[in-house]
Amino acid sequence: MLKYYFIVFIFMILAQVPIAFAMTTSSVMYAVINGQNFVMFAQKFANALSDFNLLAIPAFLFVGIFMNEIGLTDRIFVAAEKWIGHFTGGLAHANVIASMIFAGMSGSALADAGGLGTIEVKAMKDAGYDEHFSVAVTAASSAIGPIIPPSINFVIWAFLSQTSTLAMFLAGVVPGVLMGLSMMIWIVVAVKKFKIKAPTVQKASWAERFEYSLKSLPALGGPIILIGGIMTGIFTPTESSVVAGAYCVVLSVVYKKFSIKMLTRTLTNTLISSSMVMALAATGLIFNWMIVTSGLITYMTNMILSLGNTYLVLLALNGILLFMGCFIGSMQVLIMIAPLLMNLAAALNLSLIHVGVIAVLNLTLGLITPPMAPSLFVTAKATGVSFDKSLKYTVQFLIPLVVTLLLVTFIPGITLWVPRVLGAIK
Template sequence: MLTLAIFGILLVMLALDVPIAVAIGLTAVVFFVGQGRAEFLAMLPQRMYFGTTGFTLLAIPFFILAGNLMNTGGTTQRIFRFARALVGHVAGGVGQVAVVSSMIFSGMSGSAVADAAGLGQIQHKAMLDAGYKATISAAIVASASTIGPVIPPSIPFVLYGAITNVSVARLFLAGAVPGVVMGIAMMIAIGLMAKPRGLPKDERSSLREVLVSFREAFWALMTPVFIIGGITTGYFTPTEASVIASLYAGFLGFWYHDLKVSDLPPVLFTSLKQTCGLMFIIATANFFGWFTIFQRIPDELIMQLTAMGSTQGDFLWIVIGVVLVLGCFLDGNAIFLITLPIFMKICPLFNVDMVNFGVVMTLLIMIGNLTPPVGMCLFAVESFAKVGIWKLAGECCPYLVAILLVTILCAFVPEIALWLPSHMMAN
């Protein structure tokens, strides 16, 4: 009953448009005061500070900066040109190009919103110029951007690793195959809809265009090779990789002469604002997580699940259902911070691998990025597509189904995600 009351108040605050960070922290404060335990509020500053001082979390601002530098420095345009030369002639045309370019860009930014806001504008304009309807184009852009945090590097994986103490390097490798499968599923959906919707496609590119576009994009395409290769070989940690990614993104921008010194202050300020917003949520959510443990909510849920005789499959279906519902109301990072302190205690009871669980959770919050009223990718694309949030969300339904099928597949066939880390990394 207490659990329902806590999350009920949290959802009411969110429905009233209270900022996520404030709603999370205020919920814990209200219950401590209501229970006559206001003295425990002395823990608030300590828990907020502790929640943002993990070494792993240093990767987040640098991956955000790397994505913003690439969007400003013209790297995204070269990636899109190369993807168009490769698959522009396939059924679905530029729509397929959008998915492939997002899969490539995923190996650089680790952020769905960065993909949607930066590369997404190039994709959307190209599809409009090719004759796509605005809503169809916007839906493809929004859906393709969700591949970003699944294919490594990934900001959600960094956050998941910081909360659960799971190896971020293993999480990065575990996301690679599901991310590619996710992209292929979207490409199949676009291909199936191409003829009924009359989606145009390009003429097959000449071998010369493929080679020229590859040469232009070569050093950008090497970014994930440097990042993932360096992590798996032990040359640097995921946190150090984020710094290298930022430096490399800046170097590419100046090398291509697309980035100027005058561009750096606004890029740095934008990255700072995004980082501060996320860190504030992390700080208050850490206090909320401590509050749920204090109230013994994880223990109560464990007792209820074991009393019901639940199986691993039952638990996974419960997780899928809960996170899908929360995804309609909460930002993905907030979902991680609220639910993982509870889920991570239950997973061992059902022999759920924590690395694969991280992949499944990340896929689920990507679905949340496409579901209103709090779909972050929807808002990012709507900011330049101007097609209406609800129309855009409706047009995303085929891709939501594709992502959900991949999520269920990964949840119940963990070998899909675990094959790569088990073969490339020692225990």
Template sequence: MVLLIMFAALLVLLALRVPVWIALLIPSIVYIILDDTATAALAAQQTASGVFDFALLAVPMFILLGNLANVSGATDRLFDAATSAIGHVRGSLGYVNIATSFGFSWMSGAAISDAAAMGRIQVPAMKKRGYPEGFALGITGASSLIAPMIPPSIPAIIYAVTAGLSVSSLFMAGIVPALVLVVALCIMVWLQTRKRDDLRLEKPPTAQRVKDVAKALPVAGAAVIILGGILSGIVTPTEASAMGVAYVAILALCYRTLSGKSLGRIAASTVETTGSVLIIVTSASLFGWVLAREQAPQVMTELILQITDRPLVFLILINILLLIVGAVLEPTAAILILVPVLAPIAEVYGIDPVHFAVMMIFNLMIGLLTPPVGLVLFVLSSVTKVPVTRVIKGVLPFFVPMLGVLLVITFFPLLSTWLPGLVGAGG
């Protein structure tokens, strides 16, 4: 009964548009007041413990890294290099959009950062070249989901800390599924543009192509530092985040795109985003502690086992649940609330925890493109000055490849577990 009241109170508060951290905090505080065995001191300790984790130090650093990359000129150089390399292909700017997002994702770690950076450049360029507005918005939104799947994925860090998994293993686990998403989006671009011969650019001279690619090579250094440092075991993901920030900051200084004024904006944006993430972490820690006291994982396990004892059926049911949750709840909050409950159940079914993590992260990222809360929709609307209703209309066709990739991730766990096993990332 207590669990039902807790979740009902949370849903009511979210429906009233109460900030997520307050919606998590209020039911928890009421529980502590009414339960004689739960002291305020113990609750405060549990709340603070949510952010006392070394791995979480990587979150503000990777947020800073993404903000620095936004102003460093990295996106422009990646866009120019991809355009020079494949601009002569039919529907080229669609592929360029995906390729640029993939390159930028190694520095951003968050779909919102990718959507803001790519929307500013890609959508106007595509509209200018005659691409339908909806297609330009849709491919930009869909390709932004690559960022949370590969290093330095911020959702992967939050999940790893919450579930007690290795950050390195989750970083590695998302790379192959991200490549599957890239292929699926490329197929979608081909289907949408295969009859449009006008959607291609003139092939530039070889010298120009080499020059544009060479200008973008230093940007790739960020991925080499972050991924190479973690894989080699030289640095932890947290230390790699600091190295990545230093490298991108040096790039920005060399490109002369970093000024005192822009540095102030970057710092303010980083503090704001970090604060919003960590305050949810602290509130969710207290909420999760209450759920653990009331044995929520055990109750949910018994309930689901009564429905089915087949792992695949369980995964399908969880996917449906997560698609609904992702549409109304911000991914970080959803991970912090649901992982302590669902991850133990997945282990009962014998599902690999890394596979389950990748599936859950990608599913919740789809929520960023799902009305009514989808944050990427509003970011694209803001940076492109297009009404959010038109953004939603443009994104809708891309749910087909995204849901298709979700099914592939769900039914083929080897896609998520192969690379971590190959490189020996800790579990």
């Protein structure tokens, strides 16, 4: 009988019904037909909406949106440009570095693409870079957002798998850095091999470098508080996100850029995004209960494990996640497939921290993978550049990112080393 509920779920998604409603509808059908107690629905909704760790999500969103509103994120890019703009593909490298830093504020790929991305693309175009390559670099580098802490998807995974949010954040540090380095290597290869228009800028003096670095320090305060507070144990992830949000407000007052209108706009956008995430978390628990209770997850787990080899199972899992991430939002897929991931982790004796990073990294690549490529779409739309013409450059970045994914998948130490060193896991 499960197939009918699942068919209803798939049909509603194809009909562009919000996924939270699709999950709830199919779960209600299952409960009614099988005589399940609806008290469970209320309990799971209450548990999701009262979870302390999920309070970090609106604060992370607020920090990213507010930093864009007060216009300090561009200082990060300019400072990076002064240091490495004279190298081959220098501004593209600065783009990647700025995205890595901004990832430490927003935890969202789309926030990076739509906010800092417009500044990066304009600067690269003004310097004579191919505009389609500029958009591609921006969209691809925004994929680092959900990996380097803080990460909204890591918060969701920690909530679903009942693992440590701190451990998840620490586990994303090395993979995030590897993503950035691999993209920077590819930029050099692409510029030289494909003769992409990417002129270098004049080498800045040491005085200029330090001057612009000092100017960028206030903008760096957000990620320093977030990452530093979490890694040193001074704050919990939730507390750290709130402190960083307060810092951004104080910073806007100091720079005389604060206004009630701007604050209201930021809070409104934060509320809209947060409500979507919380709705997904709450309905996702119910949907997960349905697919676990019905036996679907057991069936899928046995089918994948029948491959008989851990490496083949992990490759198959990567393929499934990459495929789903091409059509459905990363957070939605993470919530839907969480029971399967936890079952496979238990069967293969893998760390839930490691599996969580694999899953989020896979789904993040879907943000720049056709046919949807939402990060590319947002960047192209925000900058007025052709989506289709930028796509050919964007897909090239899947090469270094997939290499990174495979390293993360098959070398657990890449994700688990930092959490172990800092005592987040044993």
